[in-house]
Amino acid sequence: MKGKEGESSEGIAWELRPGGMLVQTRSDAAGGPGGPLVKIRVSRGSCQHEVSIPSQTTFGELKKVLAPETGLEPQEQRLLFRGKEKDDDERLHMAGIKDMSKVVLLEDPASKERKLQQMKWDQGMLRACEAVALVRAEVDKLVVKVGGYPVILEICRLLFVF
Incomplete structure (x- = not known):
């Protein structure tokens, strides 16, 4: 029986996935919808930035978060992890980013x-x-x-x- 929207009478929250599967909503303790938060150290020249972001975020979304802090638009940024440039659609956790990982930010030479x-x-x-x-x-x-x-x-x- 449904009480509040998305909750049954027992207090369990449910969500409908895009494939039509009904699953129990994750709690914040499990990391929320984007996975657990990871703190990333981003260095750009002599400047250091620390960003806390869900581990399942893409590098493109990380660029959007960094844009106000660095003054560079996302399309002007190049992110390097372990010496390799990462694509915008690649996910942080799939690239091996863990808590306190270091990412290097470079300005695109064309920009x-x-x-x-x-x-x-x-x-x-x-x-x-x-x-x-x-x-x-x-x-x-x-x-x-x-x-x-x-x-x-x-x-x-x-x-x-x-």
């Missing part, structure tokens, strides 16, 4: 190159905006000098949107 290109492009845009500002200032000075010529003012307005 470094993209960031460098973006910085160069931004600097070029900044220089272009400064040049436009100088031209506008010069035009403003000329507009004051030729203030009596409305036709010239209209042409300047059309050429340089004020």
Whole structure:
């Protein structure tokens, strides 16, 4: 007989698995749905991060957890365990990660190159905006000098949107 949702009258919680099998819900003492928590030491250069995460988590999910701490988006991260890069869909416990295991985080070289290109492009845009500002200032000075010529003012307005 059912009492609360997912619980029988004896207090046992049940869950329906995707295959249609009805099984008893694991308690938190058993590690919860993601397995037992493992503490992972993640090193990135001279920075060290410690993350507690369920052992059945994937490396892709670990990257999402690390993103706010490291400032790197998940697609910019490369995680190495025992000297080998791990795929995003590989599970931690299947790779051999145990409590206090060490994982190395590297920034993807392609993302470094993209960031460098973006910085160069931004600097070029900044220089272009400064040049436009100088031209506008010069035009403003000329507009004051030729203030009596409305036709010239209209042409300047059309050429340089004020």
